[in-house]
Amino acid sequence: PVAAEDQKFCLKEVLDTFKLCLSENKEVYLEHYVAGWRGLVRFLNSLGSVFGFISKDAVKKIQILVAFLNDENGSQYVTIQSMVKYELENELVDLTKCGKYPESGCRTLLRLHRALRWLELFLERLRTSTEDSKTSVMCAEAYNESLAQHHIWMIRKAANLSFCMLPGRPAFFEVMNVGPPEQVLAMLGEAIPLISEVYQITEALYAQHNLLDLP
Ligand code: 1PX
Numbered sequence: 001p002v003a004a005e006d007q008k009f010c011l012k013e014v015l016d017t018f019k020l021c022l023s024e025n026k027e028v029y030l031e032h033y034v035a036g037w038r039g040l041v042r043f044l045n046s047l048g049s050v051f052g053f054i055s056k057d058a059v060k061k062i063q064i065l066v067a068f069l070n071d072e073n074g075s076q077y078v079t080i081q082s083m084v085k086y087e088l089e090n091e092l093v094d095l096t097k098c099g100k101y102p103e104s105g106c107r108t109l110l111r112l113h114r115a116l117r118w119l120e121l122f123l124e125r126l127r128t129s130t131e132d133s134k135t136s137v138m139c140a141e142a143y144n145e146s147l148a149q150h151h152i153w154m155i156r157k158a159a160n161l162s163f164c165m166l167p168g169r170p171a172f173f174e175v176m177n178v179g180p181p182e183q184v185l186a187m188l189g190e191a192i193p194l195i196s197e198v199y200q201i202t203e204a205l206y207a208q209h210n211l212l213d214l215p
Pocket of ligand 1: 115
């Protein structure tokens with residue numbers, strides 16, 4: 001049998017994970033959200049060690065959230081909605097400046113949430129790209145339009161440097177392991193609306209509770 005970490009990344013799996021994120025009444029299951037990110041990190045790792053500083057940070061955030069899920073109060077963390085309610089009601093969130101709870105579920109998830117917007121923008125560019133489009137350019141544009149605004153200069157610099165190491169579009173599609181380009185594009189057409197919906201729901205929830213600028 002092949003160990004889980006040796007299995008090749010397939011975008012389809014990640015898509016399915018994000019599908020599982022939404023409950024009937026449009027709440028977001030933390031378990032599947034985190035599983036989606038795990039799949040993405042696996043993909044990123046397969047692109048090479050230059051992206052290690054990015055995947056390390058993502059893994060750290062995933063681990064913080066998994067620890068909450070496995071904690072004795074794990075039932076409060078079943079959905080992002082219940083997590084926000086629980087942490088706010090029990091004053092477990094540093095709202096204005098870092099203090100007692102620098103690693104709250106709310107602030108940790110916000111970092112991944114912002115990265116999800118990058119993903120949406122990047123995938124949309126991939127979907128509408130042509131054979132001679134550059135993945136590095138698409139990635140940089142998506143980043144500068146979203147996540148970059150929340151990063152200090154040094155991270156922005158490092159991120160933009162690493163994008164130059166992305167494989168070209170054909171090789172990139174290859175690693176996605178979905179099939180021929182037409183199939184990749186069809187898959188993206190399915191995945192993007194789902195990711196977008198998860199993003200919108202989380203964004204509205206965070207906006208409603210004034211949590212979009214958590215330190
Ligand atoms: C089919 C395409 C799939 C592509 C999958 C790629 C998955 C990428 C996963 C990226 C996760 C990034 C999480 C970043 C969280 C974050 O913003 N952290 C910063 C703030 O955290 P703090 O706790 O200090 O408030 C932290 O400073 C970040 C450090 C690491 C650098 C983050 C650069 C992010 C670049 C995102 C683009 C990834 C490019 C992948 C190329 C495919």
